[in-house]
Structure formats: C-alpha cells, structure tokens
Amino acid sequence: MEETMIQTDKLSALGIMASSFAHEVNNPLATINVYAEDLIDRIQAGDEDLDEDEMEHYLRKIKENTERCKRITGNLLNFSRKNDWTEDHIHVREIIENSISLVEHQLKKRRIQLELHVDETLPAVNGDGLKLMQVIVNLINNAVDAMEPEGRLVVSASGSNGELVSIKVTDSGHGIPAEAMDKLFDPFFTTKPIGKGTGLGLSVCYGIIQQFGGNIIIDSKPSDGTTVEIQLPAESSLKAERDLEPGPMPAERP
Ligand code: ADP
Numbered sequence: 603m604e605e606t607m608i609q610t611d612k613l614s615a616l617g618i619m620a621s622s623f624a625h626e627v628n629n630p631l632a633t634i635n636v637y638a639e640d641l642i643d644r645i646q647a648g649d650e651d652l653d654e655d656e657m658e659h660y661l662r663k664i665k666e667n668t669e670r671c672k673r674i675t676g677n678l679l680n681f682s683r684k685n686d687w688t689e690d691h692i693h694v695r696e697i698i699e700n701s702i703s704l705v706e707h708q709l710k711k712r713r714i715q716l717e718l719h720v721d722e723t724l725p726a727v728n729g730d731g732l733k734l735m736q737v738i739v740n741l742i743n744n745a746v747d748a749m750e751p752e753g754r755l756v757v758s759a760s761g762s763n764g765e766l767v768s769i770k771v772t773d774s775g776h777g778i779p780a781e782a783m784d785k786l787f788d789p790f791f792t793t794k795p796i797g798k799g800t801g802l803g804l805s806v807c808y809g810i811i812q813q814f815g816g817n818i819i820i821d822s823k824p825s826d827g828t829t830v831e832i833q834l835p836a837e838s839s840l841k842a843e844r845d846l847e848p849g850p851m852p853a854e855r856p
Contacts, residue, residue: 626674626790626800630667637663670800677802687813690731691837694759694767695720697731701738702757705746712751719758725836727767729814734834737807741771741830744803747794748775748828765839772829778822786820 641660644652698720709716727734738757745755754774761767778786785791787808792801804818811818815835822828 623674623678623790627671629796630670633667634664637667670796674800674802677800677806687733688730689728692727692729692731692734694724694727694734694761694769694834697734698738698757698759698769701735701742704735704739705742708743708746709755712746712749712753714746714749714752715754717754717756719756719760721760721762724759724761725764725767725838727814727834728837729834730810733810734814737810737832738769738771740803740807741832744830745771745773745775745828747798748777749773750775761836765836767834767836769832769834770829772827774827777824777826777828778820779824783820783822787818 637660641657698718702716702718742755742757746753749755756772757770758772759767759769782791782793787805788801789805790801792799808818811832811834817831817833819831819833820828821831
C-alpha cells in the first residue's frame with residue numbers, strides 16, 4: 603500500500619514537472635517563433651526599412667531565447683542523469699577552491715569581498731566531485747545575485763566531529779521572504795527576471811546532495827542575508843555504517 607502511494611506521488615510529481623517544463627520552454631519558443639516569422643515576412647515583402655541593425659536585433663532576440671531553452675533543458679538533464687555518477691574520494695577543500703576559481707572573475711567584477719574558512723583537518727567524503735562543485739558554484743551564484751556590489755560572501759567548511767562535513771555559503775544579500783521559503787526547492791520557482799533565472803538551480807542541488815546521502819538547510823531573514831548549509835556524511839562514517847551491517851548468514855550444514 604505504502605509503495606503504491608510513493609509510486610503515485612512520484613507519478614504526480616513527474617506530471618507537475620512535465621507540465622511546468624512545457625510551460626517554461628513554450629514561452630521562449632513562442633517568442634522565437636514570433637521574431638523568426640516577422641523577420642521572414644519583412645524579407646519576403648522586400649521591406650526597405652529592414653537594415654542590418656534591425657536584423658541584428660531580431661537575431662539577438664532569437665539567440666537569447668534559444669539560450670534560455672538550452673539552460674532549461676540542460677538543467678533538466680541533470681534530473682534524469684542519475685546514473686551518470688562517479689564515486690570519488692573527495693577532498694572538500696580542493697572542491698571548494700576549484701569552485702571559487704570558477705566564480706572569482708565574477709566576484710571581482712562585482713567587488714564582492716570573499717572570506718574562506720576551511721578547517722585544517724576535514725574528513726574526506728564519497729561521491730561525485732564535479733557534481734559537488736556544480737552545487738557550490740550554484741549556491742555562490744545565487745548568493746552573488748542576491749547581493750549589491752561590495753557585498754560580503756563567506757564560504758566555510760567544518761567537520762570537527764568526524765561524521766559530517768558541513769559546507770556553508772553565507773551572503774549579505776536581500777534574504778528570502780518567509781512566504782518563499784517553502785518553494786525554494788520546487789522546480790521552476792524563481793524570483794529572478796526572465797532570462798536570468800530558470801528556477802532549477804536549487805532543485806538540481808537538492809537532487810545531487812540527496813545522492814550524497816546529505817542535507818541542504820537554508821536559513822534566511824529578509825534584508826539580513828542568507829546561509830545555505832550542505833551537510834555531507836564523512837567517508838569514515840559511511841565505512842563504519844557498512845561495517846556494522848550484518849554480513850551474509852553462514853551456510854547451514856546439511
Ligand atoms: P534561480 O537561481 O534560477 O532563480 P534557484 O532554484 O537556484 O533558481 O533559486 C530559486 C530562488 O530562490 C531564487 O530565484 C531566489 O528567489 C531564491 N534564492 C536562492 N538563493 C538565494 C540567496 N542566496 N539569497 C536570496 N534568495 C535566494
């Protein structure tokens with residue numbers, strides 16, 4: 603009975619996802635269609651007012667909307683690529699440093715002050731290192747989007763108890779209103795302007811962190827900034843758990 607319920611929940615979640623996806627992709631597709639049709643009509647009618655600047659304007663609009671579709675489908679592929687997963691021995695410091703180097707240029711451009719605090723001894727974790735990097739970059743990008751230039755970003759990692767590694771991304775941005783907190787992990791929930799957000803970032807992060815066997819916790823107050831914490835089970839705690847599992851029963855003698 604319970605299994606049927608879970609299956610039904612999954613199916614209805616898939617239905618909601620499919621219809622939101624269709625809706626999200628249909629808007630930019632309709633815009634592409636309008637611009638392309640209008641351009642073809644004007645070319646066929648021999649419109650003499652159609653100069654190079656105007657043609658470029660049409661093509662730019664088509665490109666912008668194509669890129670939006672590409673971002674949406676690209677993010678969506680992450681949901682279905684659950685099997686595309688490598689099991690690495692991850693040094694969290696290295697992953698954080700690599701993630702930061704990917705966004706460094708953007709931080710400099712926005713004059714955002716970065717503080718990095720990583721515990722000297724941090725337990726290793728197991729999972730896909732590139733996917734963890736994708737999560738951290740996503741969280742930093744969200745933090746940057748929420749901040750005015752000259753904001754303050756703190757990235758920290760600790761794991762003193764040896765069981766969990768906690769990675770926190772804290773910003774001094776505009777924060778999240780209470781009514782949005784429940785929707786943050788919903789696919790396509792975004793408060794960003796069209797062309798900027800797809801609303802898939804946090805739901806993809808959630809899926810990845812679940813595969814790590816971890817958690818994401820978001821703490822935010824409007825106008826007081828946001829902290830997103832990822833908790834990952836340390837490699838040693840997973841090993842200890844496996845060692846505790848009962849082994850195969852000894853075969854009975856005839
Ligand atoms: P997107 O970034 O495309 O909007 P996400 O799923 O990554 O999609 O985020 C969903 C929404 O959560 C954002 O549109 C924003 O409203 C809110 N959000 C996420 N991170 C932060 C943050 N650090 N500060 C304020 N709001 C945030």
